[in-house]
Amino acid sequence: MLKYGYGGKILRVDLTHRCFRVEVLDPSWIRPVIGGRAANSKRLFQELNPECDPLGPNNILIFGVGPLTGSLLPASAYYTVSAKSPLTGILGDSAAGGQFAAEMKQTGFDQIIITGKADSLLYLWLTESGVEFVDCPELKGKNIIDTSAAIRKSREDWAVQVAAIGPAGENLVLFSTIVSSGNRVNGRTGMGAVMGSKNLKALAVRGARSIDVADPLAFLDQTRKIEKDILKHNEYKKRYQLGTTMLMKDLNGIGILPTRHFQEGVCDYVDDISGQELAGRYKVKNKACFNCNLHCSRYYIAGAYEAEGPEFETLCSFTSRIGCRSLDFALEINFYLNQMGLDSISTSEVIGWLMECQEKGLLKASDLDGMSITWGEVDKIRELIDMIVFRRGIGDMLAEGATRFSSGFSEEAQKLVMQGKGLDMICGDPRGIKAYGLTYAVASRGADHLRAEPYFELTDRKEEAKKRFGTEKAADRLSEEGKAELVTYSEKIALLTDCLTMCKNIGLCMDILDFKKIAGLLKAGTGLDYPPEYLEKITTDAIDLDHKLNIRFGAKKEDDTLPERFQKEPLPSGPTKGSTVDIKKMVNEYYKLHGWD
Amino acid sequence: MIQVDISKCTGCRRCEVACAFFRTGRVNNHMSRIKVLQLYEEGIDGPVVCAQCQERYCMCCPEDALTLGPLGQIICSPTVCTLCGACEIACPIGAVEIFNDLVYVCDLCGGNPKCVEACTEGAITFEGKEKERPSLSDIKEETRRMKPGLKRKHYIHKNGQKLRAEWRKERA
Structure with a gap:
């Protein structure tokens, strides 16, 4: 027991x-x-x-x-x-x-x-x-x-x-x-x-049972250390003020902010839609998850709309990713999606894909109930979202997601869906963050960063990279070297934060957790032994299990890839100009490290 | 007494966690003497803790199980208490509540409240000095016959309205 x-x-x-x-x-x-x-x-x-x-x-x-x-x-x-x-x-x-x-x-x-x-x-x-x-x-x-x-x-x-x-x-x-x-x-x-x-x-x-730990004093001691690590972290202040919305300007600064459906990585009006602008104009207070001392969430009031958030993904999804310039609009949509219960990333992908396809002439207005839509047309975006929520008209088909909807159209149009294994891709152009690219490709729930969150590649810690992953290149966001090793390491820590049910911004991005600390927390918390070597082994096994589960569902190695755009089309401008991803090479290395066929 | 500034509260519940943990070695929000409410519909968060009101409604205890400490805090003797519930019913803001046969009310941890130590936001503060104590007579009328959970909601909601008006003005 x-x-x-x-x-x-x-x-x-x-x-x-x-x-x-x-x-x-x-x-x-x-x-x-x-x-x-x-x-x-x-x-x-x-x-x-x-x-x-x-x-x-x-x-x-x-x-x-x-x-x-x-x-x-x-x-x-x-x-x-x-x-x-x-x-x-x-x-x-x-x-x-x-x-x-x-x-x-x-x-x-x-x-x-x-x-x-x-x-x-x-x-x-x-x-x-x-x-x-x-x-x-x-x-x-x-x-x-x-x-x-x-x-x-x-x-x-x-x-x-x-x-x-x-x-x-x-x-x-x-x-x-x-x-x-x-x-x-x-x-x-x-x-x-x-x-x-x-x-x-x-x-x-509503529960009334207590949460008991095996060794309260040791647990207290360890959690206090973690609290201190959070408070003295060099990103603490920025994260406290902006939360994940800090990424709007950060990603734009390195040329990977999805703009007009990943056609560009730099958004010229980023200052109007940034986390800084949001905090300055609309934020009224900080919010926090249970027992967190980072308090990185925010409550905002923007005219008739008020809510907690938005996080970076939603903010980017309804601004640069679909060519919208209005912060007010993004805040309205954040509110609306949270009330209706619609995923902001997938919703944005459907809309962005329609816009790009119509721009390229791959989709006619007649394919879309007579609607033509282009970048930043907020009234039409609002209408489309409503049609999706209530499965009205063409919304009924769009509610199946971009990948399924696109299957009725040309191969060229299908290739423009930014997805992996049917899941719409998050905001962050993999051409300028190669470890993230690999993460999107191999993530067991489809194109997503949270399975590994290899934020390390953005932190410029060359010595640490050499020590941890055998090459300084692991800390170079544009390099593909050492990224399979980085992802293989950080997906284990990511899994452990998911098992402790801790926040990944803290556990991973801020690099607060490691095997030793987790082992200590689990020992003091549960009384069971979880030595670091054992944690290494069981996380490897758990990641294998996800892989096997997906094979049962019919997923294949070929599905572990990125959309063609990221492999063949170099980014046209900005600090990541000219870059593409050699995803096959990284996936092969990753498979080798895992001993998978 | 513990001063609450709900404009600074983020709803993290670190005060609540610390209170239960340092008094019982466990985490359980029923066993906290400070309880945080999150009113998602209006963006208001705030802890409810004994306000050391002028009226001292809870002191109506028929068994005299409640006494006043040197810092003006309420101290409940579990051996004298018969769990009649009079204090819980009397408190207008839901700061006194019985759980598993014990009365939970803030006793300021004897002068070094752990909740204040846990709050990184300055939403709750404590000065040893006596302050002018608030009157809760208005609230008393409004929360009559409510359960403690509902009283707390009423109290935080009411305090939140002023703050919301300020936000609206600031962001207009």
Whole structure:
């Protein structure tokens, strides 16, 4: 029986029969995967039929937390939602911070495994004793903040945390999201649609169990050191003021800010849409995830729109990436997407792709219900988003995502979708950040940076690069050398932060965690032994398992690549001018390091 | 007394975590004597903790289990307390609450409050000196018969309105 760190129980919920079962978490099952994302993947590997319809009752939707979630560890605030992705057909998962995970942890359930499909819309009321199935026809079509407020009000308790879907999830838009704490989003891979397909509007949690650690004094000592590392970090001040929106100017400065759908890497009006501008004009205060001392999130008021955020990805997605100059517009869309439950990156990709295809004459207005759209046309963008959320007109097809929608068009048009394994690419042009390029190509959930977040290549630490990865080139963003080694290392730390359910900005970008520190935290937290060598081994195994899971879903080595643009078209201007990515070489090296065929 | 400035609160709950941890060795928001509310709809976050009100509503304890400490803090004797709940009902802002047979109310950690130490934002501060104590008589009327969780929501929401007006003015 697990006494410390872990809640020690898992909860199985069958929506079809409206029943649940509590199981004891087997220590020998959980120890090799720690918790969080790796535990979710293992569960899917063991229990999911890979052939299942992602939007059918047999798909398994898992909410997972880790042994240190909701503890003294700063920013131990994340939970991961996993399932087979309806957008990509492979492994889908997405994590979110805020307050939901800490409250879920207080229920004592480390994993909530949801199967089946409810016969009518309901939400789950989750406490330490299990779940209650609450019918909620009145919440149908409600936006996310109203849903969360209605549930908290009915429970007369504002400590209740709610993770809900919006209209987009109910309408099974394949890139719809789950949102908790008002604006904390499980954005990627369409987890909202999986929830919608199960007729599950929300999970509302309120737990009363304590989070105990094995050695409170040692744990306190270690977490205090981490707090100090955060406070004295050279990026602390900037991150405190701007959060991830600092990347607008930073990426533009090195010529990799996606502009007009990755046609350029420099945006000439970046000053109008930067994080600095946002903070100066609209920010009213800092916000933070559970127990974090970085407080990098922000609350803004912009006219009629106010919300938490936006993070860099959303800000870039609705400014430079689709040629929009208006910061006000991006703030409006951030609010709207979070309320409707739509992933900003995938939404931006659909729109940006349409714009580029129409510009190049690959797509006619008649292909788009008579609509022609070009860069920065905010009224049309608004209309398109609305059509997608409610699957109206052409929006019904666009709601399937850019990759699927493009399949009805020419090969040339299909090649312009910036995706990997069906997942729309994040904002950051891989031609100027090669380790990120490799990460997008090999990431087990599709084109995404968070699987490894090799921020190290941007930190110019040549000596450290030589020491860690055998070549100074690993710290040179334009070089392809040493990047397979860098990614192989940082994907392990990334996985561990997902298992501790800590924030990646802190764990990885700020380079706060390493194997030794994680080993210490896990030992003091859980009382179980996790020596650094063991962590190396189990993270390697967990990454292998994701790979095997994707092979079962039908993914092939050829799918681990980047869109042709990044391999053949050099960036036209700026500090990354002339660069392309030799992705094949890096992927081969990466496969070799992993011992994969 | 502990002074709260909700304009600086980010909703991180470090105060809440520290309170429970240093008093019990565990983390559990029910066991914190300071509780943070996040009102997502309006962007307001704020901790609720004993305000050391002029009225001292909680001192209505029929068993005299509550006494005043030298810093004006409330000290509850668990051996005298019969868990009748009178203090919880009396407190207008939900700063006194019973959980698992114990009364949770801020006793200032005896003069060195751990929540204040944990706050990096200056949203809660503590000076040993006696300050003019606030009156909660208005709130008392408004939160009658509410559960503690709802009282806290009402209190933070109310305090938040002034702040929101300032934000609006500043960002107009």
